[in-house]
Amino acid sequence: MAPRKLCMIPGPIEFHEDVLSAMATPATSHVDPLFVPVFGESIEMVREVVQTKVAQPFITSGSGTLGWDMMVNLLEAGDEVLVITTGYFGDHFAECLEVYGAKITFIRTEPGATATTEQIAEALAKTKFKMVTVTHVDTSTGVLSDIKSVAAQVKAASPETLVVVDGVCSVGSEEIKFDDWKLDIVITGSQKGLGVPPGLSIVIASQYALDVYKNRKSPVPVYYSNWNKWLPIMNAYEARKPAYFATPAVQLVYALHTSLKLILSQPIETRFKKHAAVAADFRQFVRGLGLKTVAQSEQGAANGMTAVWLPEGVEVAPLVSGLAGKGIQIAGGILQGLAGKYFRIGHMGISVMEDDRQHIQKVKEALSSSLAELGYKA
Template sequence: MSSQAPHSTLLIPGPIEFDDAVLQSMSHYAESHVGPAFVKTFGETLTLLRKLFQTTNPGSQPFAISGSGTLGWDIVASNLIERDEDALVLHTGYFGDSFASCLETYGVCATQLKAPIGERPSLAEIEQALKQKQYKIITITHVDTSTGVLSDVKAVAELVRRVSPETLVVVDGVCSVGAEEIAFDAWDLDVVLTASQKAIGCPPGLSILMMSERAINRFKSRKTPPGSYYASLANWLPIMQNYEANKPSYFATPSTQLIRALHTTLSQITSKPLAERFAIHAQVSDKVKAAVAELGLTQLATKPENQAHAMTAIRLPEGMAAADILPGLGKRGVIFAGGLHKEIATKYIRFGHMGVSVTDPGRDDIDKAIEALKQAFAEAKQAKGL
């Protein structure tokens, strides 16, 4: 039995439900951020991140910094590319626009390669774009939280290494890390950025990155200083290196309780083979998507290869809006999210299925949500006369 207060089950695409032990670790007593106990915990946490991202390269560096996933964009935009240089942004939804906007804030020339809603740019289109100019970075939203579209990071990285090997491969993994496979070394990636509150299963407040030696060297060879103070690798790189080496260090005070919680959830995740974790997310995703199809509903991502395993974006029938069904779910103790894509925000809902709601066999979150969806949809259809 959970020790948490009774509450509606949160099944949005992040924040997610949290394990009791993770929440309990947030109640750790106050401690010095440079004291030996915390330094040891932080150092172990960074080492556990290497396991999560599947890297053993000593030249790569994990980061865990107070901030949201959005801070990861700033770190990339202010450190790994300079003003007037070119970035190619692969657009699969709302967050492609946002990453491009962040890059442009720092004076970067961001070219978006856009796909229709529910689609992703083809490899042929990406290859053609890469041959048109020299891009310093390419950004890939692994799972766009607005559309539920899954990108093929491995295939794109292979293409970039063949066509434009000097281009840094940057992956926005905010809605994928911990649920979708990411093999940092094997796929030859340069940056994967994420946040604590999604499939990793830690409360919001940490921006998490893994950065390759190639990316770090790109930063070190900059012609101009970084465009941000808080996001500067000049400030954060030695901090992370020191903590991982079990040495106290200071630039800005870390979120000590959140680091404790991250240590707890990463210890849980890495105690079992990651392949098992990815497989159970895929199995539950198939179950959810089959239930959606049984209701006669479709997804924004219509092709199976484009469909994420940590969330499902469900298109509603003509004449029904998100506001017609979300309250029905809520009164049944289940919380889904409304649409986020600007063009069709009212026309779909989003079901997040990741983390302990999927991996803990003692929970019935997914079955409860599917049943609630069936009932709320039937109720909404009747009310709308559909």
């Protein structure tokens, strides 16, 4: 492979060579007897990653954002939705839901903070919500929300309310116990913690969520995102039978299958602990440079990425450029009004799990030297 920059943004992440080889699978029919079990096994392995026995995964062609769109299967015009937002992606999830007639109540936090139990309790006491959404890791801030506690609080106050988790930047790098925590929806994409090139949208729905969908009063007002179309397809492939609605991204499914096998080749708890350890060490390194993370607390900091406030006198563009010149691609900020004030670095997947690659060490060295070249003294 020709020399290139390491992609150390918060997704897409670096991909294992076996995953890239799977992408080179020759042209293959989506109903080929060799492909059907690969798709079926991928559905089953997704369950293992989020630790559920009975929830229904949907694996479709599209970005993680398509998962937001699929919430139209659960929403009807006028439904009340509580959106707990910790950054850019929580805000835009709400924007998507409003398209389908949802009435949004926000719990907004200042940059780097998480919602409090008091804020959630106050909102739940005022309104009966059809759905509560929470971004597990908001990629714009690196803030980690405690979805276990949020789900417990919501279900205690209103068992009928759906708990919807945007896990685009968390599935595969953060612990998720779908069944034990009584989650209803987890949304993700292929290109982050699952370690697969972009192009697959993955939604996991509880049996309760499926009951809500099946008992809705009005027709689902979309075509491609409609679970009436996709549920028979997922069921068929899992039963090792070919089916067709829209052509799946065959090579991406092969890549997903390969990556999931790698992920599950060791206990999933081992993966989560390693991500937590590497992230804690990286945050300590950042603090050692005299910098501050956007996430305001250790327990509210993501394990798959870190957002860092820029020191005075350093601008984001020269810093990103400086690291790029050393073979490391990082990302600037995206929070409205603050985008130029911070930068973001991803630490997920093989960059974390395979120490011999030295990806994190290379980031540390490049960041230290680039800051120094820009006149910053730690």
